[in-house]
Structure formats: structure tokens, C-alpha cells
Amino acid sequence: MTVVIDPGHNGNDGNHPEIVNRLVNIGTKMKACETTGTATASGYSEAAYNWDVALRTVRLLRSSGARVILTRQSNAGVGPCINERAAIGNRTHADAAVSIHADGGPTSGRGFHVILPLSTRGITDDIAGPSRRLGLVLRDAYKRGTDLPYATYLGDGKGLTIRDDLGGLNLSDVPKVFIETGNMNSPTDAALLESSGFRQRAANAIALGIGTFLRATRN
Numbered sequence: 001m002t003v004v005i006d007p008g009h010n011g012n013d014g015n016h017p018e019i020v021n022r023l024v025n026i027g028t029k030m031k032a033c034e035t036t037g038t039a040t041a042s043g044y045s046e047a048a049y050n051w052d053v054a055l056r057t058v059r060l061l062r063s064s065g066a067r068v069i070l071t072r073q074s075n076a077g078v079g080p081c082i083n084e085r086a087a088i089g090n091r092t093h094a095d096a097a098v099s100i101h102a103d104g105g106p107t108s109g110r111g112f113h114v115i116l117p118l119s120t121r122g123i124t125d126d127i128a129g130p131s132r133r134l135g136l137v138l139r140d141a142y143k144r145g146t147d148l149p150y151a152t153y154l155g156d157g158k159g160l161t162i163r164d165d166l167g168g169l170n171l172s173d174v175p176k177v178f179i180e181t182g183n184m185n186s187p188t189d190a191a192l193l194e195s196s197g198f199r200q201r202a203a204n205a206i207a208l209g210i211g212t213f214l215r216a217t218r219n
């Protein structure tokens, strides 16, 4: 089974607005190639956090026998653009693709949420069903594994949001979700995200959720 792990943003995005702000077609509209992501109050960048959790997740998935492809190879580069991130999953015929992020929500808000693609005819109607199944098992695994609350500041109150404006979802032809693994602007969440112990628990949970989805797909 093939898994694409997509660590959101990149460590050097902020120094290259000419690349990051270039518009790309996401199926429903034009959108910036990339965004630079958020950071905790103490300056731990989302790009670095996403990269760390992604590497931990990749290690676990590979040790369980999956073929795993990362959409970027370091945290010192720029991009790739959101359309290319989706294309990597498509080209490799991934059985599942997960974008790892942390959110920049209100300072008073806490928790995590999984973002599912809206079913849009001709764009995401082919992947909406399996993506939802992937998202549900990922949400459940992440809740159990990290004990973070469902996001208190958006979504359905059960850790799920649905969007039609993310290129990474709109352009995917394989089951794909985003996970916003915590709120970097919450002091409580930030303290967790900054701890390597939490990041390992987060990675364990993400790998477990993906594994559950893959086993259900294969059977």
C-alpha cells in the first residue's frame, strides 16, 4: 500500500513570496501556490512542526511495511505548490494521502480537526466517500492517541470540517484529508505541540489511523 504524507508549508516559504504567491489553478478558482503557515507565540513555526510530525509518522508507516512518499524532502526549501502536492498523490496512485498541519485559530480556541473534501461534481465527487472514511478513522485515532479536544472554534464540534477551497483536496484523485493537529495560537495546545513527547503521540495516532483505513480498503 502506498501512502503520501504531506507536511504543510516549508521552512523557507517566507523568503520567497515570488514563488509562494504565484497563482495556481485549484479546479474551482485560482489560488496562491502556497502559504507560509502559522507559528506558536514562542516562534516554533508550523512548517518545522509539520515536518517533525511527518518524519515521525513516515518512520512508523515504513516500519509497518507501507510504501511512503513525502511531498517535500526537508524543512529548508520552498513549496511545493499545493497543486503539485496533490499531483504527487495522484502520480504515485496513493491509497491514502494526509496533509499534516497545525492551525492558527483564536487564542481562546483549542483542539484539532480533520478537513474533508466537499463532494463537488467533476472535481471531488470521486474521492469524497473514501476521503470521509479516511478522515473518520484518522479523527478517532487522533482523539484516542492524543486526548486533544475536538476544535472548539470551528467545524461540527466533532472534529470535522468540510471545505471546497483547498487545492490539496480539490486536485486529489486519491483519498485525501488534512489534519489540523492542534491550535498553535492556544497557549495550552502550543505547549503540547512544542513537546517532542506529544509530537510522537500525534505521529503514532496518525500512523494508526492511516493503517486502519488501509486495512479496511484492502479487505
Ligand code: ZN
Pocket (backbone or CB within 6 Å): 008, 009, 037, 038, 046, 101, 102, 103
Ligand atoms: Zn498549515
